[in-house]
Amino acid sequence: MHQLNHLFNHEPSPIEQIKASWAEQAGVALYIKRDELLRMGSGLALCGNKWRKLKYNLLAAESQGLSRLLTFGGAYSNHIAAVAAAGQAFGFDTVGIIRGEQPEILNPTLQMAISCGMQLVYVSRAQYRLRHDAGWQEQLLREYGPFYLLPEGGTNDLALKGAAELARETEQQQGSFDYYCLSAGTGGTMAGLIQGCAPGTTVLGFSALKGSFLQKEVSKLLGEGQEGVAWEVINHYHFGGYAKHQEPLLRYIRNFYQAYGIPLDPIYTGKMLYGLQQEIEQGRFPAGSRILALHTGGLQGILGFNERYGMDLPTA
Ligand SMILES: *Cc1c(COP(=O)(O)O)cnc(C)c1O
Numbered sequence: 001m002h003q004l005n006h007l008f009n010h011e012p013s014p015i016e017q018i019k020a021s022w023a024e025q026a027g028v029a030l031y032i033k034r035d036e037l038l039r040m041g042s043g044l045a046l047c048g049n050k051w052r053k054l055k056y057n058l059l060a061a062e063s064q065g066l067s068r069l070l071t072f073g074g075a076y077s078n079h080i081a082a083v084a085a086a087g088q089a090f091g092f093d094t095v096g097i098i099r100g101e102q103p104e105i106l107n108p109t110l111q112m113a114i115s116c117g118m119q120l121v122y123v124s125r126a127q128y129r130l131r132h133d134a135g136w137q138e139q140l141l142r143e144y145g146p147f148y149l150l151p152e153g154g155t156n157d158l159a160l161k162g163a164a165e166l167a168r169e170t171e172q173q174q175g176s177f178d179y180y181c182l183s184a185g186t187g188g189t190m191a192g193l194i195q196g197c198a199p200g201t202t203v204l205g206f207s208a209l210k211g212s213f214l215q216k217e218v219s220k221l222l223g224e225g226q227e228g229v230a231w232e233v234i235n236h237y238h239f240g241g242y243a244k245h246q247e248p249l250l251r252y253i254r255n256f257y258q259a260y261g262i263p264l265d266p267i268y269t270g271k272m273l274y275g276l277q278q279e280i281e282q283g284r285f286p287a288g289s290r291i292l293a294l295h296t297g298g299l300q301g302i303l304g305f306n307e308r309y310g311m312d313l314p315t316a
Helices: 021-025 048-063 078-090 108-115 134-144 157-174 188-196 214-222 247-260 269-281 299-309
Strands: 015-017 029-034 068-073 093-099 119-123 148-150 179-184 202-207 230-234 290-295
Touching: 015 157, 021 269, 029 157, 048 078, 048 148, 048 157, 048 188, 068 078, 068 134, 078 093, 078 108, 078 299, 093 108, 108 119, 108 299, 157 188, 157 290, 179 188, 179 269, 188 202, 188 214, 188 230, 202 214, 202 269, 214 230, 247 269, 269 290
Parallel strands: 029 290, 068 093, 068 148, 093 119, 179 202, 179 290, 202 230
Antiparallel strands: 015 029
């Protein structure tokens, strides 16, 4: 039925050095782990951190005998896209509860979700806010169940477990790094990475969202007893918040692609690399530091962004 053994035999995603003058001038060695190239299923949706976060959840669903996944997300959500693609690739039925009215014309994310067989259920924003409510979840269970529930954004303990493997995989490939840098939304990938890191490492999470709630979120996810790994959320490279777009960021993404041939998305990885370059130039990192930037994926989101704003950012 499900071909979940695939989950465990994939090649590690490649790590490449970025030979940038701004890194050389600061005396740091900058690498990027191209987890966006770790792709499961067809299309761009199931890659990077969304894949890492789903992996153990899919195994849990199977071991609980549940053949349906239900989750929540916005209309452009990378997580919705990834769950839909995982359903198609591994033989789960999928239900996506989408925040807001059904749009007249479906964006690429929703089209892709439907083509993967996901059942989309549009709910008002007020209703959507009740997604943690036990009463509503029971009602969903009666309507669509039984299902394996994945939270919005896919962050739970099993997601952290999958993300933690990123650190071990990286170490096996390239030895230890002084810094890991990544984009953070819910903070789940960051928390998992912190748990997987060797003592002495510092993890820097660049928030894709406006506000300063992430530090607390990550603490909460980590719980007690996380010692030896320093970490920090950096809050000032959100470019106005989730899914806002600003010309300097778009220019950065285009230039980065021209220089290194690596596509970045404007919601997550673009902001992270932009911020990381600033931090390197401002001297945050001592000379001799080995820095690993994690490309968490997000490629499917570029399609929707391009369509929405009439852009042509590259996806490959
Ligand atoms: C979802 C996503 C993130 C955020 O991951 P969290 O675990 O929610 O912090 C970062 N990068 C990309 C490309 C994503 O799709």
